[in-house]
Structures are given as C-alpha cells and as structure tokens.
Amino acid sequence: MRKVLLFQWIIIAALLFSCTSNNDDGAPVFPEGSTESVNVWVQDSMRRYYYWADQMPAKPDYHLPVKDFFKSLLSSQDRFSFVVNTEDPSSYPRSIRNMYGFDYTVIQLTNGEVVTVIKLVLKNSPAFNAGLERGMIITKINGKVITAANAESITSSMKEQTVIDLKVGYWKNNTVADEKDITVYYGYSSEQPLLSRIFDKNGKKTGYLYIYDFPDGMTSALNQKFAEFKAAGVQDLILDLRYNYGGSVSSAAALCSLIPSGISVSSPFIIFKGNKNGGEVKRTFAQQIAYDPKSLDFNTLRANAMGLSKVHVLTSNSTASAAEIVINNLKPYLQVIQIGEVTLGKDMAGFIVEDKRKPRKISWQIHPVIYKVFNANGTGEYSKGISPQTNVNEYIELPLRPLGDPDETLISSALTNVYLKSANVQGPQHQVKILYQSDVPGVEGNIW
Known part of the structure; x- marks a missing residue:
C-alpha cells in the first residue's frame, strides 16, 4: 500500500x-x-x-x-x-559562404581526376582579402586532400572553426600549378555590388547583369543599371542568377518590372497561397514593390524599363527562392531563355515570426515556410527546381573565367544564343561530373 x-x-x-x-x-x-x-x-x-x-x-x-x-x-x-x-x-545556420565568403565545387574530370574548384569569392570578404579568386583549385583544406568521399565531412568541420588553412593553385595545361598556402579567417562579408557589362557585336548591344542576391533597398541600384543599358541602346539582356539564393520578393519584383514591355501599375505579379489562416494573396508588380519601404515606386522604375520580348537567365543548383521567382514570374510577360543547370526548387516564401512584446520575453525567432508562390498565370509547384532549355555545365572548361567575361562558359552560351537567335543552342558538353557543392547542402538561413 x-x-x-x-x-x-x-x-x-x-x-x-x-x-x-x-x-x-x-x-x-x-x-x-x-x-x-x-x-x-x-x-x-x-x-x-x-x-x-x-x-x-x-x-x-x-x-x-x-x-x-x-x-x-x-x-x-x-x-x-x-x-x-x-x-x-551558435544557433544560427552556418555555411562556408556566410562564414568565409567563398564557395567551391568538387568535380570529376573526363580522365577520372577529382578537382576542387573555387567558383565564387565575395567582394571584400575574408576569402577575398586573403587572396582567393574564382577559378583557383583547392588541393588541400586543413592539410587534407579533398575527395568525393570526404568533401562533405571536411565542409562540416570548417563550419565549426574560425580559421581555415588552404593550399591552392591555378589550373594550367590540365594540371595544378603555382601552389601556395592561404589562411582564411571567419569574418564579415560586405554587401555585394551589381556587376554589369555591355557586349557589342556587329552593332547589336547585349546587357549583362550579375545579381548576387535580392536585399531590400536595392531598387535604386537596379534602376541606375537599367538607365545605363537604356542610354547605351541595349537590345538584349542576360541576367546572371547562378549563385543567387534569393532574398526580398519586393526587390525581385522591382527587377522584373524593368524588363518586359506591356505591363502597367495593375499588372499581376505574384500569388501567395498559405494555410487556412493565410489564404490566397494576389499582388501586382506595384503592390509587391511597395512592400519595401526603401524602394522606388513602380512608375519611376518603368521610366527606365527596357521593354524586351525575351530575356536570358543563367542558373545553377544554387539559384533559389526570389531568384526563382524572377524566372517563373516573368514567363507570363516575355520569353525566358534559361541557360545552365536546374535551380534549387524553393517555390516558397516566408517572413520572420518573433516575440513583438516590449520588453521581449522570448528570444527565439522562427523562419517558417508560410506560402507557396505562383506567377500571374497561376503556375508554380517547382519544388524539384526549374529546368533550363539549354543545359550547360559551367565546369566543362577550366580554369573558370571571371564573371562578366564574354568567354565564360555560361555567358558565351547565352551570347551565342542571342546572336544566332536560337533558344536551343547547346554549349560544348564534356563528361565533367559534379560530385559535391559547398553551397547546396544546408542552405537554410541563406535563401529568404
């Protein structure tokens, strides 16, 4: 008992x-x-x-x-x-890109050799300041030779450190030459600038615009670039979104408003579909742009619009979220010619949920998926990614050329497409296999 x-x-x-x-x-x-x-x-x-x-x-x-x-x-x-x-x-998601300012891809060449290529170095980042460059080859990370088997574990270990030691070299005559040691410290990467070029062939001008991400407040910079394109008489446009994780839907809407002809203040841009509480929300270009308090208004942006009937967009497996919205939501208004690789597949949007009480009693912050996103025609559901019409592997020719170089693999393919007026031009394809990418696993926290 x-x-x-x-x-x-x-x-x-x-x-x-x-x-x-x-x-x-x-x-x-x-x-x-x-x-x-x-x-x-x-x-x-x-x-x-x-x-x-x-x-x-x-x-x-x-x-x-x-x-x-x-x-x-x-x-x-x-x-x-x-x-x-x-x-x-320590609770925040970590990635090589947001900790050190670079990303790399492990590839297997036609002869079976495994090579680790630096594909992205952020301007004024720890990696940039240490001397890393796009196209360099990494032969060792913290003293370890990188293989297909250990690439993921090496990347994971780098996220737990605040300093990494790299042995890097340059690709010359099908081998790595001029190797040197570089130390990269954990640190801050400043906001990335837009990169633009104007290519001219036989009097026909093509604008190129590399956009790293879509932060709030970028519409003035976008407006300036398109004003330059318009003043120069640019007739075609290449958007490079290959490493763009996304960001503000309002900034993506602003970009989209600067490209096609025939849209007005009442033209529909996006449909958000949520749960039973969120329901369905439809917004025009003008309405979505206005959600960014720092944005220029729709009519101001349209004054520099290019009025195109087609646009070329360069993509990779790292193209996500708002960058994918650009691709999908332009399609009702002009021909989108996508070149590169299938995108990540984030057909969703969300906002931060946090304790708004004063004083705040809960320090946790939730970043949930709240909506699925669709274009003006109601087309969406691309969780497996958006596939390009022209499949091109940017690693088919080493060394990688700088972004903005007309001979860089994806840009060259787009320019060939522009001047041959064909949406089915294939770049030279070799058996280069992508084994691992430092920015594709664990992308949470980077693509809102």
Whole structure:
C-alpha cells in the first residue's frame, strides 16, 4: 500500500512540475521562461502561419530542446524552415559562404581526376582579402586532400572553426600549378555590388547583369543599371542568377518590372497561397514593390524599363527562392531563355515570426515556410527546381573565367544564343561530373 501511494505522489508531482493548466486549445501552460513555455509559443506560431500546419503532430514533446521541438513539427516536405535564438550566435545556420565568403565545387574530370574548384569569392570578404579568386583549385583544406568521399565531412568541420588553412593553385595545361598556402579567417562579408557589362557585336548591344542576391533597398541600384543599358541602346539582356539564393520578393519584383514591355501599375505579379489562416494573396508588380519601404515606386522604375520580348537567365543548383521567382514570374510577360543547370526548387516564401512584446520575453525567432508562390498565370509547384532549355555545365572548361567575361562558359552560351537567335543552342558538353557543392547542402538561413 505504501508503494502504491508513493507511486501516486510521484505522478502528481510530475504533473505539477510539467504544467499548471491548459489553454483553450488544449495546449498546456508552463512557467514563463521555461523551455516548455517557449515550445508552446513556437507551436502556437506555427499553427497560425506554417504552410503545413495541418500536418503538425497533435501531441508533441514539449520537454525537448527548442531546436529539436521545432524540427519535430516540420513536414517531411519542408527543406527550408529553421529557428534561431537571437541571443545565441551558435544557433544560427552556418555555411562556408556566410562564414568565409567563398564557395567551391568538387568535380570529376573526363580522365577520372577529382578537382576542387573555387567558383565564387565575395567582394571584400575574408576569402577575398586573403587572396582567393574564382577559378583557383583547392588541393588541400586543413592539410587534407579533398575527395568525393570526404568533401562533405571536411565542409562540416570548417563550419565549426574560425580559421581555415588552404593550399591552392591555378589550373594550367590540365594540371595544378603555382601552389601556395592561404589562411582564411571567419569574418564579415560586405554587401555585394551589381556587376554589369555591355557586349557589342556587329552593332547589336547585349546587357549583362550579375545579381548576387535580392536585399531590400536595392531598387535604386537596379534602376541606375537599367538607365545605363537604356542610354547605351541595349537590345538584349542576360541576367546572371547562378549563385543567387534569393532574398526580398519586393526587390525581385522591382527587377522584373524593368524588363518586359506591356505591363502597367495593375499588372499581376505574384500569388501567395498559405494555410487556412493565410489564404490566397494576389499582388501586382506595384503592390509587391511597395512592400519595401526603401524602394522606388513602380512608375519611376518603368521610366527606365527596357521593354524586351525575351530575356536570358543563367542558373545553377544554387539559384533559389526570389531568384526563382524572377524566372517563373516573368514567363507570363516575355520569353525566358534559361541557360545552365536546374535551380534549387524553393517555390516558397516566408517572413520572420518573433516575440513583438516590449520588453521581449522570448528570444527565439522562427523562419517558417508560410506560402507557396505562383506567377500571374497561376503556375508554380517547382519544388524539384526549374529546368533550363539549354543545359550547360559551367565546369566543362577550366580554369573558370571571371564573371562578366564574354568567354565564360555560361555567358558565351547565352551570347551565342542571342546572336544566332536560337533558344536551343547547346554549349560544348564534356563528361565533367559534379560530385559535391559547398553551397547546396544546408542552405537554410541563406535563401529568404
């Protein structure tokens, strides 16, 4: 009898410790500031905003650490939602690009040799300041030779460090030459500038614009570039979005407003489809642009619009989110000729969900998928990526040339396309196999 009473008291004590009461919706109430109370807030927020809210578990384990609890709520279809603690820098997603300012790809050449190529170096980043350049070959990272088998584990280990040692060289005569050691420290990368060029052949001018990402407040810079194109008499446009993770949908809408002919202030741009709470939201170009308080207005942008009937867009597996919206949402208004590789496949959008109380009581911040996105014709559902009409592997010719160089593989293919007036021109294709890319795994936190 004494054992039975003791067991009953243990159960009662456990219940008193774990919760004090229940909300109207059945969710338990825990002491303010506890992990469990944060988890209830996470659950309530996700029930309200999350695209797959109807798939969330009815009885999650509130005693899990917040990150683990959050993951337990996610749909198996969700590759992108994440949560961070704003008071704990270690909780933020890490990538080679946002830590050191560069990215690389491991490829296998036709002779079977495995080579690691630096494909991107951000301007004024730690990597840039250390002397890394696009096209360099990495032969060792922290003393280890890179192979297809260890590339992912090496990348993971780099994210846990604040300094990395690289041995790099240049590709010359089908081998690595002039090797040297470079040390790169963890640090900040400044905002990336737009890169533009004007190519002229037989009196026909083609504008080239490389866009690294879509931050808020970029419309003035976009407007200036298109004013330059228009003043120069540019007749065709190549958009280079190959490494663009996305960003602001408003900035993407601003870019799109500068390209086609025949759109007005009332022309539809995007459809957002959410859960039963979010419903369906339709916005015109003008409405979406205006969501950025720093943006120029639609009519100001249209004064420098090129009025094109087609546009060439360069893509890779790293083209995502707002960059994919540019591709998909221009299609109702002009011919989009996509060259490169299939995009990442983030046909979704979201916004930050956080505690707005003053003073704030919860330091966690949720970045959930809230909407699926569609163009003016209602076309979307590209979670497997948007496939190009012209498949071109940018690694078919080494060394990689600088972005903006007319002889660079993807740009050259687009220029051939422009001047031959064909949407089916294939670049020279060799059996170069992509084995690993440092920026494709773990892209959460980079593509909103």
